[in-house]
Amino acid sequence: MKTFLFPGQGSQSKGMGGALFDEFKELTRCADKILGYSIKKLCLDDPKKELNQTQFTQPALYVVNALTYFKNVEESGKNPDFVAGHSLGEFNALLAAECFGFEAGLKLVKKRGELMSKAAGGGMAAILNATKEEIQAILDKNGLTNIDLANYNTPSQIVISGLKEEIGKAQSFFQKGNMLYYPLNTSGAFHSRYMQESREKFERYLQRFKLSDLQIPVISNISAKPYKDSDVVANLSNQITHSVKWSESIQYLLGLGDMEFEEIGHGDVLTKLVQKIQAETPKSPVELADDSQSKKVKKEAIIADEESDQDQQGSIDANKSEEVNEEVQEEVCEEESIPEEVIETDQQDASEEQDASEEEDASEVDASKGTELTAEEKVNAWNKKHPIGTKVKSTFVDYDNLETKSEAVVLFGHRAAVYMNGYNGYFDLDELIVL
Numbered sequence: 419m420k421t422f423l424f425p426g427q428g429s430q431s432k433g434m435g436g437a438l439f440d441e442f443k444e445l446t447r448c449a450d451k452i453l454g455y456s457i458k459k460l461c462l463d464d465p466k467k468e469l470n471q472t473q474f475t476q477p478a479l480y481v482v483n484a485l486t487y488f489k490n491v492e493e494s495g496k497n498p499d500f501v502a503g504h505s506l507g508e509f510n511a512l513l514a515a516e517c518f519g520f521e522a523g524l525k526l527v528k529k530r531g532e533l534m535s536k537a538a539g540g541g542m543a544a545i546l547n548a549t550k551e552e553i554q555a556i557l558d559k560n561g562l563t564n565i566d567l568a569n570y571n572t573p574s575q576i577v578i579s580g581l582k583e584e585i586g587k588a589q590s591f592f593q594k595g596n597m598l599y600y601p602l603n604t605s606g607a608f609h610s611r612y613m614q615e616s617r618e619k620f621e622r623y624l625q626r627f628k629l630s631d632l633q634i635p636v637i638s639n640i641s642a643k644p645y646k647d648s649d650v651v652a653n654l655s656n657q658i659t660h661s662v663k664w665s666e667s668i669q670y671l672l673g674l675g676d677m678e679f680e681e682i683g684h685g686d687v688l689t690k691l692v693q694k695i696q697a698e699t700p701k702s703p704v705e706l707a708d709d710s711q712s713k714k715v716k717k718e719a720i721i722a723d724e725e726s727d728q729d730q731q732g733s734i735d736a737n738k739s740e741e742v743n744e745e746v747q748e749e750v751c752e753e754e755s756i757p758e759e760v761i762e763t764d765q766q767d768a769s770e771e772q773d774a775s776e777e778e779d780a781s782e783v784d785a786s787k788g789t790e791l792t793a794e795e796k797v798n799a800w801n802k803k804h805p806i807g808t809k810v811k812s813t814f815v816d817y818d819n820l821e822t823k824s825e826a827v828v829l830f831g832h833r834a835a836v837y838m839n840g841y842n843g844y845f846d847l848d849e850l851i852v853l
Contacts, residue, residue: 421501422502435457438485506530550570600829601837637667809853
């Protein structure tokens, strides 16, 4: 079985979409007409630095996701067995399931982006290396009642959302032990109770559209289960105020059996999340037994092959046979002793990635490879050139007296960012100019 995954906000970057706009000229012209600007120019050049603004980000990702999907199906001639999308990406999942057409979907996403961009007074932060139960207990214990759990990205990566003042107060409580706290550069408390006005307006707008029965099962963000045809309006409007249960959605799909995941759109954010979810999801006794049996069969097959070779050749190197058997036995023992939870901290991941990065300027392109630098390379280059306390200017938002408060880090496996004094949040390295 195969599931197509469609990314949401956070996966965008200049250059996304590439040649797709020229390959799908009619759909690109249609998008331009609906949006009132060139989607190709926004995605490839971003001349006005608008791509990271919610009202532009959401339509841009929807279009790139959609064109990528159309090209994939056109070339393969095959549809997936299931589809799922992270937040905004759920609209692309519904498009793939033929709930609505390209134009209707883009109109919905445009309206959603506009409503969400008007939200103010809220904030969001990612908490790493803590379970939802641990996070909720800390919030309750410290009287932080105006914060909701917004995104369950993996079992150990959860985003909180709420009033900006309380999100700031929460920081000290989530910087103890192995826990990490990363403020996110958002204007609103997305996926929380504070988006209720946007939810109500979007629901009224949704009711204008004629929606069709789903042709492919779509996994819902708010329930982590397949949609019912009658749930589309309620699910898409409630999604604005409810948690994105991404981790549970992937776990549901994994529980269906042998499942292959393919990310459709720009980047590999969801691919990395799936890998982390798989690593952090405890295996059941049945799965452990199946794995052990598989290892046992593999061992017996190797021994049988060796014996067959011995019969044909008349002899075999005894030492070599012993080494093969010991090697397989080690694999069996390792598999049988798998702990109930496999947890690799993001702090360790980031350290390993930074150690492997090359020493190049974060604002340049690697001429030898002809490609843009990776997030790890940008972070490595920034930290070598710019100490904590460097004064900078953002090309995205107009803030005075910005000064770095930390070294640059890789957030969520793909975002090169640095924490900023004077704003108390992370800024992408690509949007900064050193003064």
